[in-house]
Amino acid sequence: MMRSHKTRLLVLGAVVALAVAVCGAAVALGNDSDPMAAGSTGAPAVAAAATNAAGQTYGTLPDGPDETMPDLVRVVATNGKTGYCRDKDTLGPCPDDDPEANTKACLRGYAIPVYESDGTTQIGEFVVGGPGSEAVYGKADGSKVTMTAREDGAIVTTKTATDGTVLSQTLEALDGKVTTVK
Numbered sequence: 001m002m003r004s005h006k007t008r009l010l011v012l013g014a015v016v017a018l019a020v021a022v023c024g025a026a027v028a029l030g031n032d033s034d035p036m037a038a039g040s041t042g043a044p045a046v047a048a049a050a051t052n053a054a055g056q057t058y059g060t061l062p063d064g065p066d067e068t069m070p071d072l073v074r075v076v077a078t079n080g081k082t083g084y085c086r087d088k089d090t091l092g093p094c095p096d097d098d099p100e101a102n103t104k105a106c107l108r109g110y111a112i113p114v115y116e117s118d119g120t121t122q123i124g125e126f127v128v129g130g131p132g133s134e135a136v137y138g139k140a141d142g143s144k145v146t147m148t149a150r151e152d153g154a155i156v157t158t159k160t161a162t163d164g165t166v167l168s169q170t171l172e173a174l175d176g177k178v179t180t181v182k
Contacts, residue, residue: 056119058084075114077124083114085126092128104172107133107149143167156181 049059049070058072072084089112094102109130113122133149142162147155153174159167169182 050117052118054119058117058119072115072117072119075112075126077114078127079124081114081123083116083123084119085112085114086119089113103135103147104155107135107147107155108153108174109133109149 049057049068051057052072056071057068058074059070060074062069069087071087073087073090074082075085076082092110092112093105093108107129109128111125111127114124114126115122129149131149131151135147136144138144144160146158146160148158149155155172156169157172158169161167166182168180171179171181173179
């Protein structure tokens with residue numbers, strides 16, 4: 001199922017935010033010309049998308065939703081090397097257009113190969129999510145929902161009222177079985 005460019009950017013933004021917050025991964029986004037500020041190992045930042053010998057564009061995330069997404073997006077791998085992951089891989093194991101299901105899949109974690117700018121030579125991997133990953137979002141009524149990935153892959157979903165009172169808490173195992181904790 002094809003997703004719009006705006007949806008892909010939103011999903012990638014959420015995935016990258018998750019990786020930065022949880023995995024401590026340094027992701028070089030935007031058009032920052034200072035590679036050390038972007039958390040890289042000294043590789044120069046790419047100010048605009050360039051094209052490799054295979055005709056793939058590579059660069060940083062676009063500044064706005066109307067700009068073209070490069071085929072290869074600049075990231076910093078878990079080994080500290082700056083490289084590029086394929087745009088199509090950034091969506092990870094998103095099963096469908098259900099935001100909650102996609103969030104759970106991303107929280108459980110997955111790895112994306114990181115390549116040199118040629119798009120073929122793998123130099124590392126970029127890990128998104130995993131145990132301890134957390135996603136928090138607000139509801140229209142002011143309450144919030146927090147989803148946290150456990151070591152065993154289960155997702156704990158906690159719904160909290162505006163005053164901080166826990167309204168409910170569920171545990172969803174990898175097999176899809178949901179248990180109400182509170």
